[in-house]
Amino acid sequence: MSDAPSNRSDRLWMYTTMVKSRYFEALIKPAYFEGKTPVFNMAKGPLPGEMHLSDGQEPCAVGVCAHLRPGDTVTATHRPHHVAIAKGVDLDAMAAEIFGKASGLSGGRGGHMHLFDARVNFACSGIIAQGLGPAVGAALASKLRGEDHVAVAFLGEGAANQGAFHEALNLASVWKVPAVFVIEDNSYGISVAKRDCTAVERNSDRAAAYAMPGHFVAGNDADTVYRIAGEAIARARRGEGPSLIEIETCRLEGHFMGDAEGYRPKGEVDRLKAADPIPAYRQRLLADGFEAGELDKAEAEARAAVDAAFAAARAAAYPQPEEAFAHVFA
Amino acid sequence: MSSPDAPTVIAPARRLTIARAIAEAIGQEMERDATVLVMGEDIAKLGGVFGTTTGLLDKFGPERVRDTPISETAFIGAATGLAAAGMRPIVELMFVDFFGVCMDAIYNLAAKQCYFSGGQVTCPMVLMTSVGGGYGDAGQHSQTLYATFGHLPGLKVVIPSNAHDAKGLMLAAIRDPNPVVFMYHKALQGMGWLGTVQRSITDVPDADYLVPLDKAKVVREGKDLTLVGLGLSVHQALDAAERLSGEGVSAEVIDLVSIAPLDRQAVRASVRKTGRLLAIDDDYLSYGVGAEILASVCEAGIALRSAPQRIAFPDIPVPFTPVMEHFVLPNADKIVAAVRHMMEPSAND
Ligand SMILES: Cc1ncc(C[n+]2csc(CCOP(=O)(O)OP(=O)(O)O)c2C)c(N)n1
Ligand SMILES: [Mg+2]
Numbered sequence: 001m002s003d004a005p006s007n008r009s010d011r012l013w014m015y016t017t018m019v020k021s022r023y024f025e026a027l028i029k030p031a032y033f034e035g036k037t038p039v040f041n042m043a044k045g046p047l048p049g050e051m052h053l054s055d056g057q058e059p060c061a062v063g064v065c066a067h068l069r070p071g072d073t074v075t076a077t078h079r080p081h082h083v084a085i086a087k088g089v090d091l092d093a094m095a096a097e098i099f100g101k102a103s104g105l106s107g108g109r110g111g112h113m114h115l116f117d118a119r120v121n122f123a124c125s126g127i128i129a130q131g132l133g134p135a136v137g138a139a140l141a142s143k144l145r146g147e148d149h150v151a152v153a154f155l156g157e158g159a160a161n162q163g164a165f166h167e168a169l170n171l172a173s174v175w176k177v178p179a180v181f182v183i184e185d186n187s188y189g190i191s192v193a194k195r196d197c198t199a200v201e202r203n204s205d206r207a208a209a210y211a212m213p214g215h216f217v218a219g220n221d222a223d224t225v226y227r228i229a230g231e232a233i234a235r236a237r238r239g240e241g242p243s244l245i246e247i248e249t250c251r252l253e254g255h256f257m258g259d260a261e262g263y264r265p266k267g268e269v270d271r272l273k274a275a276d277p278i279p280a281y282r283q284r285l286l287a288d289g290f291e292a293g294e295l296d297k298a299e300a301e302a303r304a305a306v307d308a309a310f311a312a313a314r315a316a317a318y319p320q321p322e323e324a325f326a327h328v329f330a
Numbered sequence: 331m332s333s334p335d336a337p338t339v340i341a342p343a344r345r346l347t348i349a350r351a352i353a354e355a356i357g358q359e360m361e362r363d364a365t366v367l368v369m370g371e372d373i374a375k376l377g378g379v380f381g382t383t384t385g386l387l388d389k390f391g392p393e394r395v396r397d398t399p400i401s402e403t404a405f406i407g408a409a410t411g412l413a414a415a416g417m418r419p420i421v422e423l424m425f426v427d428f429f430g431v432c433m434d435a436i437y438n439l440a441a442k443q444c445y446f447s448g449g450q451v452t453c454p455m456v457l458m459t460s461v462g463g464g465y466g467d468a469g470q471h472s473q474t475l476y477a478t479f480g481h482l483p484g485l486k487v488v489i490p491s492n493a494h495d496a497k498g499l500m501l502a503a504i505r506d507p508n509p510v511v512f513m514y515h516k517a518l519q520g521m522g523w524l525g526t527v528q529r530s531i532t533d534v535p536d537a538d539y540l541v542p543l544d545k546a547k548v549v550r551e552g553k554d555l556t557l558v559g560l561g562l563s564v565h566q567a568l569d570a571a572e573r574l575s576g577e578g579v580s581a582e583v584i585d586l587v588s589i590a591p592l593d594r595q596a597v598r599a600s601v602r603k604t605g606r607l608l609a610i611d612d613d614y615l616s617y618g619v620g621a622e623i624l625a626s627v628c629e630a631g632i633a634l635r636s637a638p639q640r641i642a643f644p645d646i647p648v649p650f651t652p653v654m655e656h657f658v659l660p661n662a663d664k665i666v667a668a669v670r671h672m673m674e675p676s677a678n679d
Contacts, residue, residue: 041465041525048466048652100466100651111468111650126470127428128400161399162431189400191376197399258523263375321657324649 010066012298014222015285017065018058018278020302021082024091025053027310028081028098032257040258046099046314051112054082056220056252059277060184061086063225063247064152067233073138073151075131076124078113079184083154084124089117091305095313102319103312109327128189129159132168132181139177143239150178150236157246158189160203169210169244178236180229181244186251191263207244217247220277223284252276346534347520349381351493352458352512355500356383356420358538360390363418366504369396369405370422379424380460380519402432406457410440410509413455418504420456426475426513429459440509441484456503458512461489462562462612464659465516465524468650474613474643476560479511480589480622486510486543487590491518491564494532495587498541506543515561527565546593548600552582555606555669558597558623560586563610563660570665579673589619594626601627605635606672612660615642636677639668 028051035045042049054061057079065086068074076083084094090105097104098112105117113126121138125131135153142149159165160183172179183203187194200206207214213235215228225247232243250272254261261269282295346354360366368383374397377384387395398405402423409419423429429436436457443453463472479487486508490496496514503510518530549564550571557567564585571581582600586593601607607627609620620640627638641660649655671677 040523042467042523043465043525043652049650050467050471100653104651108651108654109469109647109649111466113468113470114650126468127430129431158400161401163401163403164431189371190379191372192397192399196397318653319651321653324654324658325644325646328646 010226011223011285012290012294014062014066014226015281015295016298016302017062017086018222018281019299020306021058021061021085022055022278023303023306024081024085025055027306028053029257031310042258049111051257052079052255053253053257054079056250056272056277057184057186058082059220059222059225059281060154060182060247060249063222064180064182064229064233066226067230068150068152070120071147071149073121073135073149074154075135075151076122076154077128077131077156077159078124078126079156080113080115080124084115084117084122087122088120089115089122090119091309092312093117095309096316099313099316100318101313101316102323103316107323108319109324129155129162129164131155132164135179135181136168136172136175136177139172139179139236139242140175143177148178148237150180150233152180152182152233154182154184156189157183157185157187157194157198157203158192159183160206161198169207169212169242172242173210173212176239176241178239179242180232180236181242182229183244183246184249185246186249188251188255188263190255193263202246204244204246210244212241213243215243215245217245220247220249220275222277222281344534344536345531346493347381347526347531348490348493348496348514348518349384349520351497351534352382352500352514353377353384353386354534355497356504357386357389359501359504360386360394362538363504365416366418366420367394367396367412368420368422369398369409371398371400371424373397373422378422380514380516381521382422382458382514402428403435406432406435407439409455409457410435410443410453413453414443414451418454420458420504422458424460425471426459426461427470427473429475436485437482441482444508445484452507453509454507456500456510456512458514460516460519461513462515462517463648463655466650466652466655469647472648472655474513474515474561474611476513476589476611476613477618477622479513480592480619481617484509485590486588487513488543488588489513489515489561490587491561491585492530492532493520493534495541497534498539499543499587501538502540502543505540510543513561517562518565527562529565529568541587543588544591544593546587546596547585548582548596549585550581550583552580552604554580554604555608555672556582556584556597556600556604557665558584558586558607558609560589560611560619563612566660566662566665567610569662570669573662573666574669577670579669581669586619589622592622592626597623597626598630598632601632601634605633607634607638608665608668608672609640610642610660610665612643614645615640616645618642636672639672641665641668
């Protein structure tokens with residue numbers, strides 16, 4: 001594979017991190033439906049509220065985050081699990097947060113759309129394109145302090161039509177900050193297809209309007225994302241300014257759990273599942289000389305970490321209700 | 331009167347959810363008035379995340395039922411331009427929490443178009459949005475923000491508590507020459523996946539009818555105290571009133587229906603009769619709907635038999651975890667407890 005990164009340990013990490021993320025969500029699925037059957041009611045069960053899964057989008061998270069350190073900032077979206085896991089967010093505390101427990105990242109105040117782990121500079125949000133401004137700010141702070149930290153904002157292709165996207169790109173370029181904007185193009189914003197709401201075929205073309213490099217990454221492949229993201233992040237670290245990357249990916253599940261997905265053409269999900277990027281990547285690694293036993297062992301460790309996180313989250317105590325009043329102000 | 335042997339023709343009762351009632355009102359008005367169009371995220375193919383536009387795309391086509399990009403500033407701004415150009419746009423932004431990104435188009439543009447132009451240009455548009463929490467969707471998807479909109483001059487703001495009112499209010503809102511913010515509460519919407527307060531599902535006439543945008547309703551008569559609510563809190567107040575009647579307390583319940591304009595006279599008339607006032611809403615407490623209700627009564631100098639009270643969401647963001655969220659949300663238990671306290675002799679001097 002000419003495209004394959006030479007760094008063997010990064011490739012193993014990308015694979016196992018994708019497996020970890022996928023397995024994390026595999027455990028969320030049955031837990032989410034607990035208490036929500038036979039009548040689906042979003043308020044019920046141990047995981048109330050909306051739940052946005054990232055199955056299929058793992059290559060975006062790992063290909064980018066493989067280049068990041070704890071000191072780099074990542075802002076993510078309403079669909080945050082894969083990115084959070086790849087950024088090294090504390091898995092136990094993240095699971096506990098999603099279950100609304102006292103031991104969660106935010107003591108249960110934030111939930112699945114509001115995961116914050118200051119230890120690794122990760123945050124996410126439920127408002128479309130909200131993370132871009134903060135990423136520009138984090139990048140400017142790094143620049144002002146003379147550090148080489150970068151900031152990466154993840155967003156969906158639908159978010160590229162939000163005003164904040166355009167304002168943030170312009171600002172990042174004018175200030176020449178070390179920021180990278182990563183669009184996960186899964187073809188849909190809820191029910192609305194990209195082609196029905198976006199004036200350009202590729203959002204990466206929009207980079208030209210803000211005088212920054214724009215890359216389109218086809219194929220939903222971790223190695224390709226790794227290569228392109230590596231260039232953009234290195235460029236930012238060198239102080240040469242921001243970049244925009246759009247990654248062609250796919251959403252294997254509904255927009256949120258319980259979505260009937262009537263807007264999808266027939267057979268689309270089957271087609272996408274047949275091209276699932278994780279088994280495909282495993283095949284590639286095997287073809288490139290990785291041992292099956294080595295991959296199996298790494299997978300098993302990843303799954304065990306997730307199992308442990310879920311077991312602990314389920315067993316953990318809920319916070320005291322009065323805790324609702326803490327942390328409104330510093 | 332029909333004679334005993336003649337078969338009585340009774341129109342079959344059509345019980346609709348608020349979602350269905352809204353969609354029906356919009357569809358009927360689109361048929362009647364070619365200037366009406368709907369736009370927003372996921373309103374065409376999907377029929378609205380909360381079912382408010384179900385079936386409209388099939389019936390009216392993509393010119394009049396438009397899915398938009400996630401570009402709220404642009405499409406809500408465009409709605410004000412459409413309105414100025416003589417069209418009657420209905421715009422949906424699915425959660426009130428999302429209005430932060432496009433507030434300028436609403437409070438500086440839609441709300442002021444008529445005034446700034448000295449009445450030359452009007453802004454007949456409806457902005458509909460869902461409000462409310464209680465289902466674990468956390469602090470960017472669970473707010474109500476009634477008072478935020480009620481506070482802004484130039485906007486009318488209505489909140490239906492049941493399907494009958496939803497249809498009549500929507501028809502009135504579309505025909506009104508002003509921007510109307512139409513807030514529907516998720517706990518009442520009748521979407522299967524959200525659970526629904528059954529009382530919000532009502533008989534809805536097929537016919538065209540209007541529910542005034544500026545009139546509160548007495549939905550239960552009583553003599554000992556007045557409970558004032560809107561949207562979901564109307565139902566909580568009714569539940570509380572039912573329980574209180576078992577304790578010998580007769581509570582009158584007012585459904586505000588609209589907060590801008592606010593029907594202060596209806597509230598005052600009731601409190602003049604009962605002498606006690608408790609206002610309930612699920613928006614943040616401070617500077618809120620309850621404060622406005624209490625002020626309306628106090629300013630009128632109405633003699634009260636106990637200090638007026640309000641129950642609202644405390645001044646904190648909406649927490650995700652259900653143990654915290656349900657602890658802070660208003661409910662019928664809290665209303666009953668507050669009323670018992672207000673009815674104690676010591677509270678009445
Ligand atoms: C400002 C704002 N508008 C609308 C929404 C509702 N909303 C939530 S997710 C979503 C679609 C987002 O699409 P995309 O950016 O492609 O991300 P994806 O869901 O595909 O990951 C929309 C419209 C929101 N959360 N915030
Ligand atoms: Mg998308």
